[in-house]
Amino acid sequence: xxxxVAILISDVEDTESLAEMAKRSKVVLxxxxxxxMYGEAVVKACIENGAHYVDISGEEYxxxxxxxxxxxxxxxxxxxxxxxxxxDSIPCxxxxxxxxxxxxxxxxxxxxxVKPQSGPAGMKYNFGSFLSILLSFEMISEMKHLREKxxxxxxxxxxxxxxxxxxxxxxDDVKGWCVPFLGCDKSVVQRTQRFNxxxxxxxxxxxxxxxxxxxxxxxxxxxxxxxxxxVGSTYNWTQTMFKMSPAYYLFGLFSKIGPTREQIKxxxxxxxxxxHGYESKLVEPEDQHSSPPSKKMVVQxxxxxxxxxxxxxxxxxxxxxxxxxxxxxxxxxxxxxxxAAFHKTSLMERLQxxxxxxxxxxx
Numbered sequence: 001x002x003x004x005v006a007i008l009i010s011d012v013e014d015t016e017s018l019a020e021m022a023k024r025s026k027v028v029l030x031x032x033x034x035x036x037m038y039g040e041a042v043v044k045a046c047i048e049n050g051a052h053y054v055d056i057s058g059e060e061y062x063x064x065x066x067x068x069x070x071x072x073x074x075x076x077x078x079x080x081x082x083x084x085x086x087x088d089s090i091p092c093x094x095x096x097x098x099x100x101x102x103x104x105x106x107x108x109x110x111x112x113x114v115k116p117q118s119g120p121a122g123m124k125y126n127f128g129s130f131l132s133i134l135l136s137f138e139m140i141s142e143m144k145h146l147r148e149k150x151x152x153x154x155x156x157x158x159x160x161x162x163x164x165x166x167x168x169x170x171x172d173d174v175k176g177w178c179v180p181f182l183g184c185d186k187s188v189v190q191r192t193q194r195f196n197x198x199x200x201x202x203x204x205x206x207x208x209x210x211x212x213x214x215x216x217x218x219x220x221x222x223x224x225x226x227x228x229x230x231v232g233s234t235y236n237w238t239q240t241m242f243k244m245s246p247a248y249y250l251f252g253l254f255s256k257i258g259p260t261r262e263q264i265k266x267x268x269x270x271x272x273x274x275x276h277g278y279e280s281k282l283v284e285p286e287d288q289h290s291s292p293p294s295k296k297m298v299v300q301x302x303x304x305x306x307x308x309x310x311x312x313x314x315x316x317x318x319x320x321x322x323x324x325x326x327x328x329x330x331x332x333x334x335x336x337x338x339x340a341a342f343h344k345t346s347l348m349e350r351l352q353x354x355x356x357x358x359x360x361x362x363x
Contacts, residue, residue: 022049027319030055034132035062052080058088058184061139071335078333085318086311089188093339107277109162115212119266126258156286162206177219181209192339203285267305298362317350
């Protein structure tokens with residue numbers, strides 16, 4: 001019964017309270033961001049005290065720094081640390097897995113297009129998400145140095161590189177105007193591809209992530225917000241200005257009270273993934289196809305409102321998979337991406353039982 005479940009109070013600045021929480025837990029579900037500010041202490045406590053860990057972080061720097069600093073220790077202590085288990089980046093990771101399962105050939109590249117859809121009540125995003133994005137922009141200059149340490153060996157190159165479509169374009173695949181996606185999907189998927197190549201000898205898949213907007217005007221507005229985040233992360237005075245009044249300066253999209261229940265209920269998302277590849281597979285992942293990709297498949301994922309509906313489902317189901325399907329997870333522990341950790345598990349089926357759908361649109 002729920003009334004018999006203990007309530008533990010922990011503080012990220014109190015290491016003893018975090019240790020006590022981790023000692024009494026099998027899996028810790030961390031929802032407290034921005035994770036660059038509050039996440040590392042929880043990760044460390046879980047690894048040192050034998051609790052598995054999942055979170056909803058979409059912060060590239062935090063996720064990759066965690067892998068660099070704690071992967072070996074987590075493996076040694078047989079604990080799993082799996083970040084990005086919310087809207088960032090379970091749908092994209094499971095969507096690519098679904099695409100791989102249905103492609104029946106050699107899948108070499110994927111373009112993902114995420115499209116949030118709101119109802120008559122509109123939509124708002126939480127202030128915590130705003131801070132996470134702002135802090136992520138602040139660390140862009142550090143990412144190259146971090147990745148040089150994290151990935152000292154390059155993955156196999158391909159002759160036929162997937163090129164970016166630019167900052168604003170119309171896609172015939174999704175019939176809409178698109179811009180680059182600010183989330184961490186691309187970086188998380190790239191880390192998954194490295195895990196799959198090194199652990200499973202799978203061919204690395206190239207990927208690009210885009211944000212599909214309902215009109216050309218909304219696409220321009222999204223670009224303005226991207227610029228605002230980039231500038232806002234550069235100067236102390238702009239950071240202070242945005243933090244004081246995010247609703248005013250960012251067109252009301254972010255607020256300190258978040259969306260209403262009505263807005264959450266009316267909202268949903270779709271993600272379209274366009275895969276390119278070949279009918280036949282090569283033997284080794286380092287082998288090269290002589291001609292450009294000739295096969296194309298389009299799949300789509302649909303799910304509930306991203307922040308307050310989709311994310312909790314993804315997080316809880318990820319934690320349940322760790323508890324109930326540990327024999328299907330890689331090795332005995334470590335810091336992994338969702339795609340690398342849940343590759344052989346029932347996570348996709350679990351999502352389909354909780355409001356998600358996976359469909360092939362074009363084969």
